[in-house]
Amino acid sequence: MVSAKALETRRRITDATVQIMLTRGFPQLTLEEVAKQANVSKGGLLYHFASKEELLMGVIEEQEARQFQQYQTYREQGLGQMEAFVMLQAQHEEEFCLDIDTVLFLLSLLKENAAFVEERKKQVHQFFNQLIENMDPVEAMMIRFTLDGLKMSEHFQFGQPAPDLRHALIERLLRQARTIDQAAKKQN
Template sequence: MESKADVKRRLILDTTKQIILENGFNSLTLDAVAKKANISKGGLLYHFSNKESLIKGLAQYIFEQFCLNFYKYAENDSDDSDEKGKWSRALIEASKFDLEHYKELNVGIFATSYLEPEIAKTISDGYKTTLKKLEDDGINPITATIIRLALDGLYYSQTLNVAPLEEKRVNEVIQQLLEMSKSEERL
């Protein structure tokens, strides 16, 4: 059971996420978060002493949400009775959801992790754990790596707006990656 402090912290982070998604990063202020969350500014400052600590907390929270989705997709995978490729498919599905719903937030996560070594290490360690699942996925490890690198490329392109693909092409790439996860034999 979550403590009252954990519930309030999650409310603050969800509200912060909502403000950014609705109005962009430039609209983020501590006053706006407190008002929208219907809490006092002092209550907000108890959990996050300043805007920087709020953004750091948000970066960690978003990555934790990604990891929870990753495990949820793997748990619900029903494509293969022998489970080959389930972790690769989970990464594909979690990445697809994340790119569709949290593009603006991912920009902030990239910036925060670039500027904050401890956040970068936490995210990197978490991602390494995710990638370890792909290594033991029962499909060709090179195929699993290609899937991972294609997803990394989609994040780079879509999130940083570097020659982003149209939605139709993104969906086609996702479908191809899913097919790769199903048809590969282990070497």
């Protein structure tokens, strides 16, 4: 069992990593700079992440955990499963807009760590299968792929919709999600 202090230290380290990548770019991401930004010794950082590669995989895991927690929060607020999913995916977060060097490094890192990627795929597949268990899978996939496309266009800043069109798109997806959630509720 990992202590609360260790979890907090890991989170400070992953937060510092993301902050450096966003504000200074991937070339400035060094273990020394992350340790300094996170206010830990380099040895402390290496205790949690033995390499830059492990650190970046830790960032990915941390982002996944935060997304899952946010999804749970939406559910606890009374949103249906699909509506909570749309709300989560529709968040416009700048931290996903990384420079091309970072994206290429992350892609090569993932290519070299097949087990890590397979675990992520398994988790996403399991989550989405549970999400759509009592829903029209075509409707659910239409929403999912629309959101995926939106995220990609915003991430790469290529073909992204104007803010008012984005807002209208999200509102329509939320209406569809509520309809899907109501239909699923009636089936149960």
